[in-house]
Each structure stands twice: as C-alpha cells, then as structure tokens.
Amino acid sequence: MEKKPELCQVEDALGILVGKWKPIILLYLLQQGTKRFSELKRSLPGITQKMLTKQLRELEDEDIIERVVYPQVPPKVEYSITEYGRTLEPILEAMHEWGKSHTAHKRKKSQQQLTEINKLS
Amino acid sequence: MEKKPELCQVEDALGILVGKWKPIILLYLLQQGTKRFSELKRSLPGITQKMLTKQLRELEDEDIIERVVYPQVPPKVEYSITEYGRTLEPILEAMHEWGKSHTAHKRKKSQQQLTEINKLS
DNA sequence: CCGAATCCCATCCGATACTG
C-alpha cells in the first residue's frame, strides 16, 4: 500500500482522453445525449465496430460514459455521458478553443517563414 | 487547397500534449524557467537521452518551447517555454486539478464495489 | 444489432553504443 508521490496528475486526464476516437465520441455524446451503438457508428465515419467498442469500453471503465443494455431481440445498447463524465467538459472545451487559435497560429508561422525565405532571394 | 470541416479541434491540443514525457517536461519548464539539457535529464528520472531529445524536438516544432544553442565547448543548450507555449498552461492546470479529484473518485468507486461484494456474502 | 476473435502493420518507447 504505497502511494506514488506523483506531481503529474495531468496524465490521468490525458490517459482518459487519448485514443483515436475518444474526443469525438465524448463531444458527440455531450451534445447529443444518449445514443445507441449503431447511431454512434453512423455518426463516426470511418470507425470500425471493433474500435468503437474498444473506445466505449475504455470510457465506461473510467466511469465517463454509461452503457445500458436492453435485453431484447434485436439487441439495443445505449450510451450516455455520466454525471462524472460531464466534469471533463470544461477541459474538452478549453482544448477545443485552444485548438482553434492554434490553427491561426500555425498559419501565421508559415507566413513568417515564407517572408524570411523571400528576403533571402 | 481544401479546408477540413473539422469539428474536433480538441485533437490539436491533445496531439501536442501526448507523449510519455511531454506533460512533465512542460510542467517542469513552466515552473522552473529556462533549463539546460542535462538539468532536464537529471530532473526526469528514467528518461533516456533519445527520448528527451525526441520529446523536446516535437515540442519545439510546435513552437511550444524554444531551443537556444551556445556555440562553445563543451556544448550548452537551453530550453524554455515560449510565450505561445504558456497559453497551454491553463489547460495543463485544469487537467492537473481534474486528475487530483479523479484519484479521489477512483477510491470512492472501489470502496462502493467492496461494499456491494460484502452485501452478497 | 452488437460485439468478440484474429491477423497484420505502423508507431512508440527503452537499451545500448557511438560522436563532435
């Protein structure tokens, strides 16, 4: 029973968000509310069933989303953000905003570099 | 020249932060200011020179940190957070705070599960 | 409809050794 003297609690949040489809899945569920598996799949062009299942399971394990199975034929499974999962929303929002300005920043940067190249010629 | 209709700008921020040592490198440089390569290496127990170099290069490419080489013998190279890099600080801070409460949340969760198991016996 | 199982490739990351 030892406790790690971790300074870097950043990793916890990062670990949960990392995964090719997790941010989009979370954003989608946050905005759209409860969705079934097939709806998610349709809304995430390019994702395979395997990956969708995997990412959902990992988020479920972390208590970020909830999975409800309706015992019927054909099967029906619904996913939704948990109350706890909503605590991630501000972080996702902040990253989204940062991402938008980052796009602008990159444009500015490449422009600067072009200018410098032109000066040399 | 097409522009992606990306809803998910979250990936940009995420991509920059992902990497086994990036968060801790950033936190360290944010707190400690300018540091040389060897100081960073000493402060990051377990990191190899290869990984340190790689993570630093990637952060530099994204304009998050700055690398200054002093042309002398023995070599001296200093790294510091750029002004632009500091715009990531709120996000890191938010993730750090979330991580702390997440640790508590996980403890509560496992406690609940133990209680349920005891009920069954 | 939802998902498990398998195969396969790309990238990540560590260990180690070498260089100006």
Added chain:
DNA sequence: CAGTATCGGATGGGATTCGG
C-alpha cells in the same frame, strides 16, 4: 555536454471474419 544510430519489444489501430 548534447546529441545520433541502431535494434527490438510493446502497444495502437485497421481489415476481416465469425457468433448470439
């Protein structure tokens, strides 16, 4: 001191197939 170069294991993620 501050890096490269090379090797090899681990992991992530895609394509495909099978099952309840």
